[in-house]
Amino acid sequence: MKGLAAARTLAAVFYVASIGTWLAQPTVAQEPPYLVTYSDSLEEPGNLEVAMKNTVGSPEDGNRFASGILELEYGAKGWWTTEVYLQGQTTANDSTLFTGFRWENRIRPLLRQHFVNPVFYVEYEDVNDADRSLLEITGHQSIADLIIPNAAARKEVERSLEEKLILSTEYRGWNFSENFISEKDLNESEPWEFGYAVGASRPLALAAGASPCVLCGENLSAGLELYGGLGDANGFGWHATSQYLGPIISLSIPKGPTITFSPNFGLNANSLGVLYRFKISYEFQQAFHHWPWRGE
């Protein structure tokens, strides 16, 4: 029944989002194709990106799982992007459930572009331990956390505050981004947890062609991501936690969705062998300008 309620909640959110955006024009996103790492790219003011992000994994001693996230990202200002996530997962031979929500905000402190561009990230999470999205790795997260049965894991709800320092550089068509993550559980006296994510990416062609095309270099981006935990305040380091490395490929279909895929390979015994990530997103330009109260 709770799975049904979660599905209804997701359907309602899709419905509300679609009311405001059905008149808006989809666009080709300009962001680097990362699935875990953040760059300094913020949503353009007034634009709304709606995305479904999925993660699939198969722990050796546990059941195969698939996590699904609905992402609503809105450009509130040129220097401020806000985003809501609704998360759920399904595990083979177990159950399907809603695992919680997140609300994140990204703020650019410097209004001009520099060689290294910082962005401050603050997020509130209300997610239970059955979550399998692995949107970031912090603390001592390991493969053992992914094999706890849903009925037991869902009882533990983490309300936490997460901060990231995002640094990003654009150089000759390449994007290089580094994220330094800290997380503090608000309802338990656990120590600060740390993590990181780094990425490099580039469009396959830097100049656009004169004729419209779909499967051409200007619409394809490729890159590489490396991310993992860095322990906590009581034990800093990357040994007793998960580490992943993966190539990324992304296709932005003109006037259509952007599709991103990445197999992430575990780099130590605490990580899954392979984690598959998939994202499909639509960006709606000036999403709410057509609403009646805007008078346009």
Add this chain to the structure above:
Amino acid sequence: MTAGDAMEHSIRGLAKAAHARFAIILLAILLCAAADGSWLKHVPAADRARVNPYAGQPDAIAAGARLFADHCAECHGPDALGRGKHPSLRSERVQGATDGEIFWLLKNGNLSRGMPNWSALPEQSRWQIIAYVKSLGPSAKQDSQEKQTQ
């Protein structure tokens, strides 16, 4: 408190409110004065002098038109004449700006005024957009609109 004190207190309150209103009006006037075009003053000389490698090239202009439709038209209008509070790109000010100045604006944006930066778009693509916008030329329609508002 005497009647005189009460009178003095209320006069001070009124004066404070008047000062606050004056400050708000002054701020609004300054913001209006700093509106569209103030970014031009911040462009470094080296950026101002940059040359568009694609200027006047038909293929680049065609590519720029597609990029413009994808990234710019929703705010600045399909004909680049502006839409709502988003300015026209065919005004004499924009058409008279150097390619380097417009490139600097695309790289940095004008974040406090709602113009995003487009630094994640490859440089070559940004130059193609500029080649397209410059190929449109100033619009007589826009000029007449500007004259009416002056």
